[in-house]
Amino acid sequence: MPPAPPAADAADAAGVWPANLAALRRHHRAFAAELEAAIEDQEPVSLAWEASRAGPRVATRSTPCGPLALGSRFDPALEAARALAPIDDGEAAAVVLLGLGLGLTAPAALRRMAGQGRVIGFEPDLPQLAAVLAGVDATAWLADPGLHLFGPAASNAELTAALEPHGVELTQGTRLITHPVARRLHGEALGAFSEKIAGLTSFCRTSLATAMVHAAKTQRNLARNLAVYAAGATTQPLRGAASxxxxxxxxxxxxxxxxxxxxxxxxxxxxxxxxxxxxxxxxxxxxxxxxxxxxxxxxxxxxxxxxxxxxxxxxxxxxxxxxxxxxxxxxxxxxxxxxxSDAAEAMxxxxxxxxxxxxxxxxxxxxxxxxxxxxxxxxxxxxxxxxxxxxxxxxxxxxxxxxxxxxxxxxxxxxxxxxxxxxxxxxxxxxxxxxxxxxxxxxxxxxxxxxxxxxxxxxxxxxxxxxxxxxxxxxxxxxxxxxxxxxxxxxxxxVDPAATPVRLPVPDAEGLDAGRLRTLDRHVEALRAEVAELRRVCGAGAALLERMAACVEDPAALARENAKLAPLQARVRGELSAAHDLVGRVNVTGAVRRRRADGRIKRARLAGVAKLKAELDRDRDNLDWLGQACDATLATLGVAADAVRRGRGS
Structure with a gap:
């Protein structure tokens, strides 16, 4: 373990620093390695700690222009909360903290996200952060799964690998919150990281828009190619063929x-x-x-x-x-x-x-x-x-x-x-x-x-x-x-001119496997029947939700209607699960809308009747989109059936 950075006193460094560093290593491995390297290679930052008027401690560091407080000497916790005021809980699902300061804004942002968003922390001054972590216990918020930490060495590739899986949150709304000390001392680094975030958000938006726009078209193309996919040559013989x-x-x-x-x-x-x-x-x-x-x-x-x-x-x-x-x-x-293709396998x-x-x-x-x-x-x-x-x-x-x-x-x-x-x-x-x-x-x-x-x-x-x-x-x-x-x-x-020429496997020219085509024909017809039944279940569920929305003020009536949903949900999870999975590949827009609605409800901290109404609105919208996706999937399976029969020559 690297030596503890300068802290308020030796007791702080001896107790808090090892726990914080262990939390970083466990939950933010790459960032922890960068932080430890900075401690070894860069000049340490010394902080002077004192109690604020409201109680929480605040630190001051020396700069060429004089002492600089990392937070409000009156109430640093209130200052952190006010910094997050521009965030719209209903829309913003990602917060980028440009500078972590005293470590108060990150936990406040995580509470605002309520487990339904991302908090992305960028710290340009790693020695300063190390000194802060030697003086405050940050283990709780460092362990939050919604937090992502990056330092000055983070590349575009590292950001993409870490954040691309959360592209829905990034595209729903990303808010940048700049710490004033970081802006004053490291404005150029903040600008560079902001550009990386903008580029990543653009990439995620492009990917998501492509998936939403092309979902139905993708399934239709899969259907038309299904005979070749199931009964033609695969790429498996190419695995390691040019090692x-x-x-x-x-x-x-x-x-x-x-x-x-x-x-x-x-x-x-x-x-x-x-x-x-x-x-x-x-x-x-x-x-x-x-x-x-x-x-x-x-x-x-x-x-x-x-x-x-x-x-x-x-x-x-x-x-x-x-x-x-x-x-x-x-x-x-x-x-x-x-x-x-998982989607083709499902079909x-x-x-x-x-x-x-x-x-x-x-x-x-x-x-x-x-x-x-x-x-x-x-x-x-x-x-x-x-x-x-x-x-x-x-x-x-x-x-x-x-x-x-x-x-x-x-x-x-x-x-x-x-x-x-x-x-x-x-x-x-x-x-x-x-x-x-x-x-x-x-x-x-x-x-x-x-x-x-x-x-x-x-x-x-x-x-x-x-x-x-x-x-x-x-x-x-x-x-x-x-x-x-x-x-x-x-x-x-x-290229070694003495090396043997490359030899690669070439597919046989025997056409499509007739046995697989017969099996595929039967499977597609069975899927069509399942999707048609799923469409009927969606209609029944939508009618139930309408009746529930009309009696939200009557708990007894609401409970009676709600009990009727359970058998429908069991069928979807059981006998109709294959159809539901297939339809879900078309229902990309509906899934995104559902995920965003979940986040808005959670972050808004609704309760009682207000929460119930919001959830019913979400569920009705979800079933509406699912029903439309069933209709599109039925049409697609009709195309698949025609393509398979053409492949069989019938």
Whole structure:
């Protein structure tokens, strides 16, 4: 254990500091390590403690400008409570504390959240915090599961890994509360952390909006692809198939034109695994490079343009998410494998192919390419064409399918360069300059920076697992946890010309498994009947809730109606659980609304009839959305039944 920081007296340090440090190590391991390193490496901060007029102790530290109190000498607890006054308990579900001060604001914020939100604490002055923790007992609030602590060394990847699971709270409402001493002494650090939080919130908002908007479309695509998913080739044979090899993940950013030709060298091409995003397939083929894999996940039929006029590609395997648009599977002129999907498994049931490990999904095909490289067991991942920005004022690599679509619109008054800029300018509201990989700055937008958040989280995990990540894009944004090097030098270093060529499994060309298709047909029909029954249960439950809302002032009548809900709830948890799980995958918006309503009720500390009315309103809204999701799921299962019968040739 590091020595105790200077405290009010030796007794404070001897008793309080070990307990606080133990709590930090137990609940905030990374932050505790950063704090201990700061104690070892930085000058300690000495605090002078005294009792405030209201009783709680307050500390003063010396600065070049004179003594500076960390809280009110009159009533520091009241000051902490007033700092939280701008928070709307009904809406804000996340509070960011920029500076922890005397450690009074954090527990007050946790009480305000009432277990239904997140409190994110950032402390730019770790020696000062160590001195505070040597003088006050913070073990209770340090152990609260709703608290997340970060120091100056926290990276975007660390923030994303810790807070992405709580994206609903972040997007519901995030309030920043700045400690005045931290603002005065560390304004620049607070600004940098605020930008990281803004970027993370934008990423979570994009992810949540995508899930809400595309939930029904995703299920519909799954239904149309269900026969291929259950009875076609899986990705399981690819698990570890390229262990120890180098993967080159190719995206279609503008910098791809600089170095894609280097992959055409046969000595290189045979000894690396080339994974191309679907947008990069055409530019690679035009340069004489046939990738090993093409990744796809687009939900829209517009992606068909990436597969137009392609030659037969028997040696190129399409690895697609099960929810991709079916036009991709219909158009690709080569073998196809679909990644594992919990949603598809729920729809396919026992008819699905043998268990397959899921490949972690991503926001884009480029994320899927990196995940596939990890699934293959590659020891190094090299990024090419992954700009995430508008290098040289361009959005796409020259020669992409989009440029072919634009051909009919080109003229001396509407050049390709003008159309590239128009595409960039669509996002003018979120355009910004960020550090570039080769130094300087690169223009990017909010969508690209959201993608960057996920990449940096993944790269950090890969490095911890011993996987080397090299950004050989030669343009675009700087990426945390990725080395930067030119592609030519990277290939010369990583590719051994004496190594044996890479050999990868290719799916058999035998078509779909007829036995699984028969089983799938029966399973889908059974699911349709269950979902129809769940819809009837939702209607009965909604009628009960209406009657309960009409008698909230009559406890006896309310109890009689409430007792009738129990059998319905038991059916949903029991015989209709599979149908409820499937419908829940469509009901993303309803689930988010329910979670937010739960938080508002808890944080508002309602009681009695007011609480009951709020809960009934929440439950009626929830059943309304669930019923709509049942209707959508029934339509989707009808599509699935038709697709399965087509697969069977009937």
């Amino acid at each position: 120890g090899r180098v993967a080159v993940c190719v995206a279609a950013g503008p910098s791809l034109a600089k170095n894609a030709h280097l992959l055409a060298d046969a000595a290189v091409r045979e000894r690396v695994v080339v994974i191309a995003a679907q947008t990069a397939l055409r530019p690679l083929l035009d340069r004489g490079v046939a990738p090993d894999f093409v990744t796809a996940l687009d939900h829209s039929a517009a992606c068909a343009r990436f597969y137009e006029d392609l030659p037969p590609l028997p040696g190129v395997t399409l690895v697609a998410e099960a929810a991709c648009h079916p036009v991709i599977l219909e158009s690709f002129p080569g073998p196809v494998r679909l990644t594992g 396919a049931g026992e008819a699905s192919a043998p268990a397959r490990e899921p490949i972690p999904p991503g926001s884009t095909v480029a994320h899927l390419s990196v995940s596939l490289a990890r699934f293959l067991g590659c020891s190094a991942v090299v990024l090419v064409g992954q700009d995430l920005g508008f290098t040289d004022g361009l959005y796409y690599c020259p020669g992409t399918a989009v440029h072919r679509v634009w051909d009919a619109e080109l003229s001396p008054w509407n050049t390709l360069e003008m159309m590239e800029w128009q595409r960039i300018a669509r996002m003018r509201g979120t355009l910004e300059r960020r550090p570039a990989a080769g130094g300087g700055a690169c223009l990017t937008d909010g969508q690209m920076t959201a993608y960057l958040q996920q990449f940096e989280r993944d790269f950090a995990a890969m490095r911890r697992a011993g996987v080397r990540v090299v950004d050989a894009t030669e343009g675009g944004l700087a990426k945390e946890h990725a080395e930067v090097a030119p592609l030519r030098e990277t290939l010369a270093e990583l």
